[in-house]
Amino acid sequence: MSTETEEQKYEKYYVPEQSPWPIIGAVGLFVLAFGAGHFIQQSSGKVGNDGSFGWLIFLFGLAIMIYMVWSWWRDTIRESMSGLYSEQMDRSFRQGMLWFITSEVMFFAAFFGGLFYARALVVPWLGGEGANAMTHAILWPDFIPQWPLTETPDGRTTQAMGPMGLPAINTAILLTSSWTLTIAHHALKDGNRATLLNYTVITAMLGIIFLGLQVWEYHHAYSEMGLTLGSGIYGSTFFMLTGFHGLHVTIGTIFLIVLSIRCSQGHFKPENHFAYEAGAWYWHFVDVVWLFLFIFVYIL
Incomplete structure (x- = not known):
């Protein structure tokens, strides 16, 4: 009886499973920053003559970030709709x-x-x-x-x-x-x-x-x-x-x-x-x- 009382006293707290999205987000941010910096250098003429390479890296990093945010929010919505929270x-x-x-x-x-x-x-x-x-x-x-x-x-x-x-x-x-x-x-x-x-x-x-x-x-x-x-x-x-x-x-x-x-x-x-x-x-x-x-x- 005392065990049931303790369980009723403290509500359950949902602990999600291990997620790949934080590390994917970190990689995406690195690629994003690297591409932006390289694009600025190229555009200023300090590295090469064209900023297209850095621009492509920037877009690739942005795509990673969009994928990470979309996937992470998708998982959060599923958890919420499942009544886990x-x-x-x-x-x-x-x-x-x-x-x-x-x-x-x-x-x-x-x-x-x-x-x-x-x-x-x-x-x-x-x-x-x-x-x-x-x-x-x-x-x-x-x-x-x-x-x-x-x-x-x-x-x-x-x-x-x-x-x-x-x-x-x-x-x-x-x-x-x-x-x-x-x-x-x-x-x-x-x-x-x-x-x-x-x-x-x-x-x-x-x-x-x-x-x-x-x-x-x-x-x-x-x-x-x-x-x-x-x-x-x-x-x-x-x-x-x-x-x-x-x-x-x-x-x-x-x-x-x-x-x-x-x-x-x-x-x-x-x-x-x-x-x-x-x-x-x-x-x-x-x-x-x-x-x-x-x-x-x-x-x-």
């Missing part, structure tokens, strides 16, 4: 996702910090603020410290990307996508499978539209505005922040597409759907980052 495993997944999003917050905080440093400190220093008056007078006497920095100290000029037009439309799209995803999440909790699937698909489509409009915005910046990565500190910070955010939107959109496929196959239950919640957390995080981007990069 306990509540403790669910809590572990939640903690892992929270720490991952925390690391992403720090990632973007570093870039926003770089933007603040350039705007609030570097540009005024170049304009002669504080003890830098003599440096300004000797090196760049005609430099006007302003933001956006559309004219660099060496005389290069560009145009600033305003908030109206495509940026405002993309902001509306992302805000709408958070709303549609929230509807889908509540439908999942209520057991409404049709609404769940429809609004998850709509959210994924909004993500695709956002990415398409951002590509259009980049094309407009390069071809018509002269705003490029080489356009001084303004151009580099603009593309660094919006580009990394676009990468995260791409990952989130892929996440939503996978969730849509799983919803169509009857996955997720009102009482067991952490994978869906993880996708929702990530997407809402991406939306919040865009709001900060829209304010500090496009408006201010």
